Amino acid sequence: MLLLLVAYYNCLPSVLFGDPYCKVMYDKDDDLMGATISKDGQWRFPLIDSVPSKFEKCILTFEDRRYYYHPGFDPIAIFGATIQNIKAGTVVRGGSTITMQVMRLASKGNARTFINKLVETIQATRLEFKKPKAEILRLYASHAPFGGNVVGLESASWRYYYKSPHLLSWSESATLAVLPNAPSLIHLGKNRDALQKKRNRLLHQLLVDQTIDSTTYRLALLEPIPDKPVALPKEAPHLLHRTDLFKHSSQLHTSIDPDIQKTVNEVVDFYHSQYQNQNIENLAALVLDTYTGQTLAYVGNAPNSRNEQDVDMVMAKRSTGSVLKPFLYANAIKEGLITNKSLLDDVPIYIDGFHPENYDRNYRGVIPADQALMQSLNVPFVLLLREFGISKFINALRSLGMQTIDKGADYYGLSLIIGGAEGTLWQMCGAYATYGRILTDYIKYQARYERNLTFNPSLINLSSETSIKETVVDPILINAGSIYHTLEALTELKRPSEEGDWEQFSSARKIAWKTGTSFGHKDAWAIGVTPRYTIGVWVGNADGEGIAELVGVKKAAPVLFDIFNRLPDGDWFDVPYDDLLPVPMCRLSGMTASDNCTAIDTSYLSTTSLNKRCVYHKTIHLDQENKHQVNSSCYNINDIVTSSWFVLSPKQAEYYRKINPEYSTLPPFAEGCLNDERTLVDIIYPPHNGEIIIPKNLNNGFEKIIVKAVHSKQNGKVFWYLDNEFLGATIEFHTMALSPAAGKHTLTVSDENGAQVTRRFEVQ
Numbered sequence: 002m003l004l005l006l007v008a009y010y011n012c013l014p015s016v017l018f019g020d021p022y023c024k025v026m027y028d029k030d031d032d033l034m035g036a037t038i039s040k041d042g043q044w045r046f047p048l049i050d051s052v053p054s055k056f057e058k059c060i061l062t063f064e065d066r067r068y069y070y071h072p073g074f075d076p077i078a079i080f081g082a083t084i085q086n087i088k089a090g091t092v093v094r095g096g097s098t099i100t101m102q103v104m105r106l107a108s109k110g111n112a113r114t115f116i117n118k119l120v121e122t123i124q125a126t127r128l129e130f131k132k133p134k135a136e137i138l139r140l141y142a143s144h145a146p147f148g149g150n151v152v153g154l155e156s157a158s159w160r161y162y163y164k165s166p167h168l169l170s171w172s173e174s175a176t177l178a179v180l181p182n183a184p185s186l187i188h189l190g191k192n193r194d195a196l197q198k199k200r201n202r203l204l205h206q207l208l209v210d211q212t213i214d215s216t217t218y219r220l221a222l223l224e225p226i227p228d229k230p231v232a233l234p235k236e237a238p239h240l241l242h243r244t245d246l247f248k249h250s251s252q253l254h255t256s257i258d259p260d261i262q263k264t265v266n267e268v269v270d271f272y273h274s275q276y277q278n279q280n281i282e283n284l285a286a287l288v289l290d291t292y293t294g295q296t297l298a299y300v301g302n303a304p305n306s307r308n309e310q311d312v313d314m315v316m317a318k319r320s321t322g323s324v325l326k327p328f329l330y331a332n333a334i335k336e337g338l339i340t341n342k343s344l345l346d347d348v349p350i351y352i353d354g355f356h357p358e359n360y361d362r363n364y365r366g367v368i369p370a371d372q373a374l375m376q377s378l379n380v381p382f383v384l385l386l387r388e389f390g391i392s393k394f395i396n397a398l399r400s401l402g403m404q405t406i407d408k409g410a411d412y413y414g415l416s417l418i419i420g421g422a423e424g425t426l427w428q429m430c431g432a433y434a435t436y437g438r439i440l441t442d443y444i445k446y447q448a449r450y451e452r453n454l455t456f457n458p459s460l461i462n463l464s465s466e467t468s469i470k471e472t473v474v475d476p477i478l479i480n481a482g483s484i485y486h487t488l489e490a491l492t493e494l495k496r497p498s499e500e501g502d503w504e505q506f507s508s509a510r511k512i513a514w515k516t517g518t519s520f521g522h523k524d525a526w527a528i529g530v531t532p533r534y535t536i537g538v539w540v541g542n543a544d545g546e547g548i549a550e551l552v553g554v555k556k557a558a559p560v561l562f563d564i565f566n567r568l569p570d571g572d573w574f575d576v577p578y579d580d581l582l583p584v585p586m587c588r589l590s591g592m593t594a595s596d597n598c599t600a601i602d603t604s605y606l607s608t609t610s611l612n613k614r615c616v617y618h619k620t621i622h623l624d625q626e627n628k629h630q631v632n633s634s635c636y637n638i639n640d641i642v643t644s645s646w647f648v649l650s651p652k653q654a655e656y657y658r659k660i661n662p663e664y665s666t667l668p669p670f671a672e673g674c675l676n677d678e679r680t681l682v683d684i685i686y687p688p689h690n691g692e693i694i695i696p697k698n699l700n701n702g703f704e705k706i707i708v709k710a711v712h713s714k715q716n717g718k719v720f721w722y723l724d725n726e727f728l729g730a731t732i733e734f735h736t737m738a739l740s741p742a743a744g745k746h747t748l749t750v751s752d753e754n755g756a757q758v759t760r761r762f763e764v765q
Contacts, residue, residue, distance in 0.1 A: 013127050018107055022046065025252050025253070028236070029258055029462045030259060033159055034237055034241070034259075042150055044156040044160060045152040049154055051139070059203060062207060062210065073100045097118075100125040100128055101125040103140050146181055160230040161176075161177070236262050238301070240299045240313075243313065254461070255296065256290075257298065257460075264564070264567050268286070269286050270303065272284060272560050277307070281540060281551060282308045284306075284538070285301055285315050286536070286538050286560065287299055287538075288564065289535040290534070291531065291532055294458050296460045301316070316426075318405050319425070321423065322517025322553060323553075327433075327515055328398060329389060330382075334607050340586070340592060341490060342370060342604070343592055344589075347365040350383065350688075351688030359379050366657025366658070379419045391417060402428055402432055402457045405428060408422075420519045433535050433537070436484045436488065437484075437513075437574070439478065439481060440577065448580065482581045488513035491514055492512060492513050512562075513531070516552075516554045518551070526557050527557035528561075531573070536561055540560065580607060584605070584606045588600035592616070595615040597618035599618070618648070620643060629671035631671045654666060654711070654713055666713050681712055681752055681754065682710060682711070682717070682751065682758055683710065692765055695764060707738055708748060717733075717752055717753075719731050722751075723739060723741065723747070745761065745762075746761070
């Protein structure tokens, strides 16, 4: 007897259903976004969360009317089926309960012999002891066959009616309830009349049982039966194929907003259809909730791309172009290196063979930091990175979640800031969202940094609070004032094409946005941030083919703003006054005003940016006519006029005055005046200790190199020497063509007052 009890206790298989499931993805409303077919070629969704009440009533009415009262088998149903089969002389009714059918499905459809039936019955009673009725019904609904390769109620509901099983009508529920009894009936064009009659008989029984009323019954009879299986939704196919999301479950309940996803799909499809005519094949877009980091829309690639359409460009590593500049800008403010208006150098530079240029190949001498960011100038940010420190900047980027930047400072060098590193749209949008999140949180929690707000975007549907990591930040990643100045500067960028006059409309939202274009025009980026949304767009060719028209502001930015314009508007970030102080600022230099500054504005500066006072305004002494500098060696001290003068270095002034004609160089010293002026002349090219390769010309000779110098006086005279040999003199325009032999050389320039600069270089 004991052995029988042990055998009975262990009669169930250890795993009832080991079949492979489809990977199934849902949006935030738990509506289906897509699914992949299972490994065995079946549309078999994971276990349904609950059996819809309509289907439950239909299936129990049709298959097992006493389901909630029997112990796993129904003696009454078995006796009735036996009598009916004897009278018919063949098997016309089985008498199996739902529980017994679960066991038959678990045994993979063993032959319907008396012995197998007896085993199923015993196992059914054991299953009733082990699991509640609702759980057994879920197992049945999830594994019953519904025709062809469609298995389970949820799969059938989407394949035949393109809707969740919880939205099925009485007619639809009745149709699916009779299918597992003879699932082959659903095949297109096969026994459709028999299927309809079975459904109608079930509907009539529901009417008799008063489960439905007569009006519902009549309307249900009018509904057609399904025609053929339909394709499942494909709202975000690249997201569905991210294997890292399905490591622990075959179901993924995402934070995707179905309306926003549909909108972004439409925008991407529209622009991609235009860009294809220009041989631009791929386009990706990502929309995040800025504060929670949750993903609201995910388009990994345009669906109709002719090349590489299966590549998920949201997760692909691509050259970052200029999209990292805002992070350097903010960190430099935090470190006190600059204010938002500080003047940055924008002159030709040569650093260990590295010669960065601005996109327009022009220089501005000096330019306010926010303008350099708005115009995305390369030279000022290369110099700023050198001052800030490459390693320190790499650490700042990694702390923002940009783990694709995984090499050291020597690997990237100063090119890091102009596209010398790779990033993904996923991580970069996460970094931009982090800045917006920190700024919002600082205001929300009354000027306190209390939570770790740095994390990569999330795809899981969580509440806004649980998606924020509740850990104390020490030290803070970046302060709110630095972020605010950065985002404010990014709102001033000129928008593309028809967006150019956006500021004229009072209802136009503020958006902090940045574009980027990689070297060779292989990647076009645009990322925008508001308190509500962070949106990123990448445009290009997945195979790396460069296209001349592939520029961030021309190709990615229009997509970005089209998406923003279709989403609900929102407020702008509040000013973090607790992290800003009103400070007198020099209007010209953008630095804390010194006693020499003549035009002063009151500006709110980050508390970390107060260390540097203006160094550009200098006190000079002039004669009564303000034409010459003088001193006590040549002029009556009582007649000297003291003045403040905005002074740039010769190299800065050379380029600054080309776009700022109002700039005045220092007046010359009056004749006979002693002066210690020693910085009137400078060499722009060649670089100090630089190596120069001179190419051959068409006549098999060597080209000349053009050396260039500058003088702070517009008509200053410069004398040239190469290896102590006098070459000549130049006035106003200081360039000279040289043909130096291979080897090391010394170039010297001087002026009439004895100012002198020397550069050593080597010709290869």
